[in-house]
Amino acid sequence: MSSETAPTHPALVGYLFWILGFVGAHRFYFGKPLTGILWFFTGGLFLVGWIVDLFLIPSMADEANRRFHPGEVDYTLTWVLHTFLGLFGVHRFYMGKIVTGVIYLLTGGLFGIGYIYDTLTLNEQIDEINVS
Structure with a gap:
């Protein structure tokens, strides 16, 4: 990711979605639908995975920023x-x-x-x- 390009998936927004993360919202946002479904049906892996994700959000944001292209649609x-x-x-x-x-x-x-x-x-x- 270029330093001139705004991130497609800012970590701060990921943290806001994390508040609803026990239903997988932040995982869907970062392009991880399979684990999002798992979080949805297990309450964020019984809240343990949800708490662990608090520390994983920066790496999920970096991965999403590399994977998805910026453009006209935000x-x-x-x-x-x-x-x-x-x-x-x-x-x-x-x-x-x-x-x-x-x-x-x-x-x-x-x-x-x-x-x-x-x-x-x-x-x-x-x-x-x-x-x-």
Whole structure:
């Protein structure tokens, strides 16, 4: 990562998502959907993994910053929109996906299934937009 480029996944934001980390929010944000699912179903590995992650967030942020490309669509803003307004498709409107944004708006994020899909793939979707 260049020192001139702002990080795609700042550690500070990771710490804010960590507050909800016992459900895996910070792991999804950093592009780790499999362990995010594990944290979701086990309460952050019975809170032990959640506490350990407090110390692992800087390395997870560095890894995500190397893996995902910066660009027109901001990862953090998209994740915040998805987290709080995702069932209404607001994050999809922001990414320029107007048709699916309208579908999400009218169907509650495709009845929640689309919301889950986006939780698992949002970083890759943003990366694809930023690379093209």
